[in-house]
Amino acid sequence: MEYRVLPHGAEQISVIGLGSAGIHNADAAEIERTYELAIDAGINHFDFIPSEAAPLETMGRVLGRHRDQVHVQVHIGALYESGAYGWTTEAEPAIAEFESRLRALGTDYADFGFIHCIDEDADFDRVMNGGIWDYAQARKADGSIRHLAFSTHSPHIARRMLDTGAFDLAMFSLNPMYDYTDESEYGQGETSDRMALMHEFERAGVGVSVMKPFAGGQLLDAAASPFGRALTRIQCIQYALDRPGVLTVLPGVHGEADLRDLLGYLDASSEERDYSMLAEMAPQSREARCVYCNHCQPCPQGIQIGLVNKYYDLAMVGDDLACEHYLNLKHHASECIRCGHCDRRCPFGVAQSMRMSEIEAYFGR
Ligand code: SF4
Ligand code: SF4
Incomplete structure (x- = not known):
């Protein structure tokens, strides 16, 4: 495994982390095996927000067993009231859910306490003035949040967050499709503006954990890709890791086999990691x-x-x-x-x- 250092901290973060999407389809035994294998392989950075509530307990149990070895992203604003992932800017349910996530981990702290998934100005204002931000800052002050973080798909909101000067990590949706096309709401912003933002993250010392590195799988499938050609997972991971500010890429996996495939990145040759074919695929990159x-x-x-x-x-x-x-x-x-x-x-x-x-x-x- 390769590691990168969090700029505002001493944490060594594995360049491949684990997102939570997809794992809800696995049973508890498969989840245990997958997470144990990930930790054995040196993965030490985990997002803790699956698409459904079912795996939370199992994920929490495994991560809790290795609490000192792993960094966990715990979000303030994710909700599972209906059993499926949901989202809120209301302080009371957001805080209750955040604290229940800590209990699931058997811990009293989050390595990264996330202001969760803000893409609109109105939501930003509600979170910053409606109780969630005050709570997050208080937990940072008492040590139960080690680092403040945020997630967004919007360069504009990312800049508003950066302006606070309070954050150490950002979770941002990043892949060649979002950078070079406007075909997804998750890839907001023009190519040059998105490139500029990555430099702004790096300059601010705010590390980036990458979500949606394969555009939800679209980039891996020639028929679904807006480029009409498929990229490999290895190429997408390398692309993300080469952007300024990026510390780790957090793909979701469906289980152990999927994770083993992902770990193939670590032994991949420079030819397998080469994503220069993008020059033929993305017209904008011809600048x-x-x-x-x-x-x-x-x-x-x-x-x-x-x-x-x-x-x-x-x-x-x-x-x-x-x-x-x-x-x-x-x-x-x-x-x-x-x-x-x-x-x-x-x-x-x-x-x-x-x-x-x-x-x-x-x-x-
Ligand atoms: S091949 Fe072109 S884009 Fe890639 S590093 Fe060299 S000069 Fe830069
Ligand atoms: S021109 Fe030749 S020596 Fe100069 S950077 Fe390119 S490859 Fe290296």
Whole structure:
């Protein structure tokens, strides 16, 4: 397993986490096996909000057994009154449900206490002024929420949340379909605005846990994908992990076999992880913009081209740490010999050798 560090904390978070969608179809024994296997494999980040109430007790029992090893996202605003997942901005039921989730875990704290699924200004205002926000802040102060977090599908709401300066983690819907098409309500915002938001997360030190990395499975099926071609799970995971700010991807699984398939990402080759085929699939990506895919590797000078570009983009939007990270790299843009290999290889049409000159001029190295 690979791990990334939460910027506002010391937690090491596994790059593959586990979402809760899909597991409600499994029986209790299958859920136990799946979650135990996940923990054995080094997964330590779990969302705790299945599509139906039935698995909550089993999930809570397994996660509770490993409480010190795992981070759990517990949401304030999810409801299971009818037995199926529901949602509210009313403080009283939201808080009651949150506290019952802690009891199910056999614990008195949430690693991440989530302001849950806010996509509209009116809902944002209700949550911030109607009791939920005061409650979340009070729990953060008394330690029963270790980190404040939020989930949204809306870049606009994400920015309102970021403006509070109070959050350490955001759960955001992210995949190539949501970034490059407007075919889903879960993928709000234009391509460039969504890209800019990822840089804003990174600059604010707010880590991102990715929901819907396969667009609910649509991207894995050529007939259902808006691109008319399928991507693999491995490509979708790599795409998400390459976006600035992202710490972990949280796909849902139906059971043990599904999880084993997902864990295949860890042993996947760079060819299997390569998602540069997106350049042919998504018209918008033909803008000559580096998406950090590393398809242009290997550079004969050993320059990590995707990473160099990511740090440059981050530095350009005011991230001082990005400059430090860049300077700490072993090889810098100044070592580019203009061989043109990257220019020929880049499917997105980026004139990378010219960009290396620009990056060298900016960082002075
Ligand atoms: S220059 Fe092109 S191929 Fe290289 S990392 Fe950027 S987008 Fe990918
Ligand atoms: S042009 Fe520069 S950055 Fe690109 S592959 Fe050649 S040496 Fe590396």
